[in-house]
Amino acid sequence: MDDRLKRSVGVELSLVTVDLVILTIREGEATVLLVERGAEPFKGRAALPGGRVRSDETLGEGALRELREETDIDGTRLHLEQLGAYGDPGRDPRGRVVTIAYLALGPDLPVPKGGTDAAHAYWAPVAELLASPDTLAFDHARVLDDALERVRERLEYTTVAAAFCPEPFTLGDLREVYEVLWGRSLDASNFRRKVTRSEGFVVDTGEQRPQATGRPAVLYRRGPARLLSPPFLRPGTV
Amino acid sequence: MDDRLKRSVGVELSLVTVDLVILTIREGEATVLLVERGAEPFKGRAALPGGRVRSDETLGEGALRELREETDIDGTRLHLEQLGAYGDPGRDPRGRVVTIAYLALGPDLPVPKGGTDAAHAYWAPVAELLASPDTLAFDHARVLDDALERVRERLEYTTVAAAFCPEPFTLGDLREVYEVLWGRSLDASNFRRKVTRSEGFVVDTGEQRPQATGRPAVLYRRGPARLLSPPFLRPGTV
């Protein structure tokens, strides 16, 4: 921090942090990565991973660094986008703390246990957290809520759903992402048409994967398209 | 700021500001409210109105306060939403400054001249600013760019377009908002059907307004609906 800045503004400074909402699908449930806080405030409570932004990095770089430090996940392979800023006075008992929340979406990833900073990181089902919001430290329940709504909306207008699937994936895998996050079942045949007719959403690998039961499914990879047009609107929002 | 916080984090603190992108339509052009900066850095340059967030207010309250102080506009009657956080190192020569940008949409408003803080506030056409981005201080050209794209998207999925029209307004007025911001002309009859069939978008007042030329138009007010479903997709995005 530049000395001139400190002098000119006196004590009107804030602590700025980044928090990460890292979502994935595990065993048919939307799941978020949490850490157990090791320091006050909220020591011992569950919280979103995050930390202070350094003065020589962008907000996005800070998010990637915290992701690596706290969870040992390489974020460059995840979908990462800014969710918003949270700065209500009183959201942190220490005083004014503004946090920039980031949304990270990825396939089910193993979280290393033991040895590292990430030792205390674990996956938790989103549904339970939203049902009892006081589980989470700070205003993280609200951040999580906003993140989920953002994801549901992103599924409608973009191809990010594929970010949840480890490659290669079947159209059934992809459909499960929508079904879990939207909380409703979709017609498999209409879903197939929608996805395969959206240019650049998925790419056929030519390979197949035998299923636990039923006919083997063709395997796909993520395509180059990022936006869905026309969009894939949630049924029942009308 | 709590003393504990200052001690615990040392100098890793940032200045947090809010910046406002206040958009309106004036004479058929998208227009943004700017101020001439009265202090370094960028003294004398055009910039988005904004300022420091106080420690006892929310980010949104800070945005409303700055709006009032710098432009004398009562923001409670505008559409106000958070756009995002901008915090690249180097965006402010004084050091690390994180700004939370807010988007404000409203009808063409008179800006008071003289006497107040708002004396140096004025409307500027957006097109010229985007064509020569170095006109604006800091990274405000990028913020403005993001704001415009956000607005164009909001027009598709929400009823905010009506926020640009002083009440009561005609469907021609409303259509102009779309045409100006999307940069293309729309079929008037299809537009009418779309709007009047979207429940709660506009409310018929029963009154009429004589036009400069042609048949008088029915006057409407904003309806209670905030979301458009089905959305009103931009033509040609496909």
Place this chain on the structure above:
DNA sequence: CCAAAAGTGTTCTCTCTACACCCATGG
């Protein structure tokens, strides 16, 4: 053969689009 999931086809409906056409006003 049966269950289950993949994948195809069909029909109905709704929306968007384009464009023709009528209405009401000022000049």
Place this chain on the structure above:
DNA sequence: CCATGGGTGTAGAGAGAACACTTTTGG
């Protein structure tokens, strides 16, 4: 009467919803 913008009607194309039906595997 004419130009102009408001407002209505209509035919065609395309997308989505619902659902019947076929295919391909494991058990």
